[in-house]
Amino acid sequence: MTDKSDKNVKVSAGRVEPRHSESTVTPLVDIYEQQDGTVIVLTEVPGAPAENIDIRVEKGVLTISAQAVVEEPGDAYSRTYVSFGEASYFRAFALSDEIDREKIEASCSDGLLTLRLPKAASAQTRKIEIKSE
Amino acid sequence: MATFRWPGNLDTFAPLRVMARELDRLMGRQQEYQQVGGGVYPPVNVFSGSDDMVVQCELAGVKREDIDLSITGETLVIKGAKHTAAKEEDVRYERRERGVGEFSRTVVLPDRVEPSQVQATLKDGILTIRLPKSEAARPRQIPVK
Structure with a gap:
């Protein structure tokens, strides 16, 4: 080493654990159907800003992938206890044919991704009136 | 707890x-x-610097107004509640993995803090708390005469 600035050399105390970001995490979801038939999918993606979330529908499969950004305070800080990191989230669901793929809406706030999957008009329950003659 | x-x-x-x-x-x-993020026991990270400490806590889907922080000496308590998004009787659940309810996580910090100068920010479901160390806990350089 030719670097003369000795005092900048940091020796990390203890073990350096592998970063969690090296693998994919399965995010937790809640799925429920509203009375109007719209299916709501709530996905926990803590640390992922909206621009890091990718939602696709391909061949009837809905995939959610997201990359979390967890800023560590820097080298001047020692990692006293670390239990989560910059995870990448991935989860896929098979969509029912009743879902109108064109009308899927997504919003994200506080690390919670909300997907609204409305039913296609043709799949909605329709009450058929009996005409009296 | x-x-x-x-x-x-x-x-x-x-x-x-x-x-x-x-x-x-x-x-x-x-x-x-x-x-990750599941249940009522949110994961935390603790980083310790020379002048302050940083605590990160994963709280996906928890609103700012539902988080309660308190510090007593070296103990930081993160309390809060995760609410259901919809009323049970109104919807039909297909899958329910996210925890619901109150949570409380106690973190014993490596050093004493200056409680009046603690700052907390919530971004994308991650709570970051910056806790400046109290004067007595900071390292002091003593010049040799």
Whole structure:
């Protein structure tokens, strides 16, 4: 080493654990159907800003992938206890044919991704009136 | 409510946790092990610097007004509640993995803090708390005359 600035050399105390970001995490979801038939999918993606979330529908499969950004305070800080990191989230669901793929809406706030999957008009329950003659 | 305290930077259970993770990886159970954000016991990170400490807490889907922070001496308590998004009787659940209810996590900090100068920010479901160390806990350089 030719670097003369000795005092900048940091020796990390203890073990350096592998970063969690090296693998994919399965995010937790809640799925429920509203009375109007719209299916709501709530996905926990803590640390992922909206621009890091990718939602696709391909061949009837809905995939959610997201990359979390967890800023560590820097080298001047020692990692006293670390239990989560910059995870990448991935989860896929098979969509029912009743879902109108064109009308899927997504919003994200506080690390919670909300997907609204409305039913296609043709799949909605329709009450058929009996005409009296 | 759970407390943890490691003497300094020494994490007694680190080798055990590494081993558990390695075993899980070998058995192909990594995904199970790596699930995040669940339940009522949010994961935390603690970083310690010379002048301050940084605590990060994963709180997906928890609103700012539902989080309650308190500091007593070296103990930081993160309390809050995760609410259901919809009324149970109005909807039909297909899958329910996210925890609901009140949570409380106690973190014993490595040093005493200046409670009046603590700052907390919530961004994308991650709470970051910056806790300046109290004057007595800061390292002081003593010049040799």
